[in-house]
Amino acid sequence: MSINILKAQEGTLCRLWSESQAEISLTRVNDGHYFAELTPGRSYKLGIAATSGQPELVTAMASVREGINLKTLRLAERPSPVAAREEPPVAKGITATDKTLYFPRSEYKLPVQSRTYLDSVALYILEHKNKGLRITGHTDNVGNPSLNLTLSEYRVRVISRYLIGKGVPEGVIAAVGLGSKFPVRPNDSEENRRMNRRVEVQIIDLDSKSN
Incomplete structure (x- = not known):
């Protein structure tokens, strides 16, 4: 756990x-x-x-x-004796689309180049209360399948934690790691394996999150 x-x-x-x-x-x-x-x-x-x-x-x-x-x-937050600071309004007109994020072999650290996209996704979800996220992690087929499953789950988790840290409610995120079971390309070359080491971020309607 x-x-x-x-x-x-x-x-x-x-x-x-x-x-x-x-x-x-x-x-x-x-x-x-x-x-x-x-x-x-x-x-x-x-x-x-x-x-x-x-x-x-x-x-x-x-x-x-x-x-x-x-x-x-x-952890429950204790009331502060200091007057609460007014939060700046969420920027309007933010748009975001589905995207696939790629990871180096055996790594689950969030790629720096993915943060700008995830920042825009967080703002979009905060602006659109009827939207949620489906985050699905995948690996190539190199190594132990059980370890690949764990690796895919950690990749999903690091992205989910980043979004939650940006204010996205945990309850609107459906996240799962699937290991190497669903490649988008045959694992017969390094380039193809690179395309399989991925996390897919999808924007969904909240009433379809469980579908």
């Missing part, structure tokens, strides 16, 4: 328990990112808490499936 904590601050703690209340060790990447190897088919209890001031514990039950499970939690 990969656990992502939105609004995490320095000192944020994350804990994980089994159904029998036994605490399970987590691998910490940073304050907002943790990993754990769990048994599929079982449920687990997550807790996150801020260490400054009065700790606030947020819990949730997570049912684990086969493969990488992505779990995103958000």
Whole structure:
């Protein structure tokens, strides 16, 4: 399971328990990112808490499936005594289209050249409340299929996290990694394999997200 904590601050703690209340060790990447190897088919209890001031514990039950499970939690924001700053209005007239983003072999770091496009997509979604996103990750067929599946899921996740960081609501994003099962070209040359190492970003009507 990969656990992502939105609004995490320095000192944020994350804990994980089994159904029998036994605490399970987590691998910490940073304050907002943790990993754990769990048994599929079982449920687990997550807790996150801020260490400054009065700790606030947020819990949730997570049912684990086969493969990488992505779990995103958000720490509740405390009211600020300072008057809220008025947010600038979202620019009107933003347009965005479907696009395929490509990744180097074995990499899932967001390509720098993709950020301008994703920024425009985020503005478009914020302006059009009836629109959502379908994000689908793919790989070439080089290497272990299970690792390719994991890699495709991480590529999808890094794009989803970038968009969420730009203000896109998590609930309007349908994201999935499919590994090497659906190539757009035969994996018989490096150029063709490069075209298969991709993430497809599609703008959809919200009422069709589950279709």
